[in-house]
Amino acid sequence: MNSKVKMTSNGIVVLHSDKTVHLDPKRGTENGISFVSHAHLDHLHNQKGDGVLIASKQTTEIAKLRGYVIENYVEQYENFSMIDAGHILGAKGLLFDDLFYTGDISIRNRGFMKGATVPKCKTLITECTFGMPEYVFPTIDDTVKRVNEIISELYGKGKPVILLGYELGKAQILSHLFSHWDPYYHDSVKKVNDLYRQFGVPLDESIGHTEAESRGLLEKKPWLMIAPNMSGRNAFVKHMKSKYDAITIGFSGWAQSSRFSFARGHDYSIALSDHCDYNELIDLVKRCNPEKIYTVHGFVDEFAADLVKRGYDAQSLREDSIDNYV
Template sequence: MTSNGILVTRNGAKINLDPKRGVQNEINFVSHAHLDHLHNQRGQSVLIASKQTSEIAKLRGYVIENYVENYENFTMIDAGHILGAKGLLVDDLFYTGDISIRDRGFMKGAKVPKCKTLITECTFGMPEYVFPSIPDTVKRVNEIISELYGRGKPVILLGYELGKAQILSYLFSHWQPYYHDSVKKVNDLYRSFGIPLNESIGHTEAESMGLLEKKPWLMIAPNLSGRNVFIKHMKSKYDAITIGFSGWAQSSRFSFARGHDYSIPLSDHCDYDELINMIEQCNPEKIYTVHGFVDEFASDLVKRGYDAQPLREGSIDAYL
């Protein structure tokens, strides 16, 4: 682990995994287009990324160009996280990027490969983070929406504008939701890649046309806190009720911190049990944990008989 990201050496080649900046004369890999992984990359030497990641990056004001989707013995693996998200298999080493093995609407869970060395994220690498099934989540939320609709209350479903909001748009399309303008832009791009999301108008247009006066209604919006100006406006003018979606909602602290009326566990990452399941499928000899509860998860894996350790900046190991 370096200040620029994860550096792997294979057969004399240096491979940068989700680097903060591309490195000349080395191989660079961008796993997906969430902002904590996204930086301008212009094809320094070899740049590996998916077409979807490049297009989403452009929408978000970043540049990923002169990239390749196929290169020598490098294999991108669908990570099941968001549209275009990939893990990278290099010989006997697999880097997950951000990963989910759970099917969620149109998103299919990752099918992970066998490997000797695994570098895995562990965002929810604690036993308390085990999420309800998707059908149970949909049932619960539909019941909440139905009850609120019966009282004439508009409802706003809140999830990250890239990834979570599109899952919500799909799972709750039968309510014919409006979209926050930022969500609409991403949904439109998803549709251009063949993802079956309903077309709808953005919140600015809906409000200017007076459509939000006709309550109740449903809207999909980014994961904004209760202190956000948009949320305050929707609550004060339309008496809207907010339902926030996040893996962190599994913790009782989430609702209070975000100021949502309801908090529902739903994530584009593996929960704890899914992380264990993913590792069993990979069956690696060595595991490095990155991003999340790295110490706790590595410790749990050691107790389960695995050779695991956190990957820290400056650490060097013969396996890499």
């Protein structure tokens, strides 16, 4: 069946049979079918209209925690299947009419978070945040080993350590991977961790930084804390450094680039991401084995050109572009 896909000012739109499918729209849509892949803020919108909205329960609950209300949603809809995306809790891709939209995706196992399920499809719409060969990340085991060595060395000097990662997704992975250090949580991380735990994710309970500081617990050094990703210029980081002489370790896929540490002002920068790295994106494409590929979000032109060199029919999807596919 012929359909059309286009990038609009409101995100990706698929004109499929007699239906209009909006993939991660930036604004609420009045009709058609909308899909919200996960609860990072750049993928959420305020719901409106009478259309069908497909999302996971975890996504709607996390959205509520972040100030967005998604009430009239479905987890199942005829001829549409949500696929685990391995990005954050509740993150899904969407499979319909032999088309697979990845949303944000990771095929790598990371602690409690299992890598994505990747279906076969004729058409693939894939993110390519790290779609350049320079972005190949170390293994999780190597990352954990290196960070444990850094923490151990700093503890030997009596230094507190703050692990900085995005408060939804990466902070929970860090909380799990380094739970043996009995970390405190930044208040914002604690809220998300508590919600994850309600969905059965095995994260240890701990107290937030405000309570820890008010009780004088941060005076008893060394200690470990999991906090949101923020720069060295942030007031919280400045306070922790000036009062407690804390050392920061920042986690991001962008740490694979030498520019990351300078830009964020962390004492250490570690490459860790909830997205596929370059090699994993190539593996994702091979697993899907599509006839047509559209690249979105990230190095869209570079990754599409790379795929063409590998023999795939691939193109970047940009606003005002439109194409037919089978």
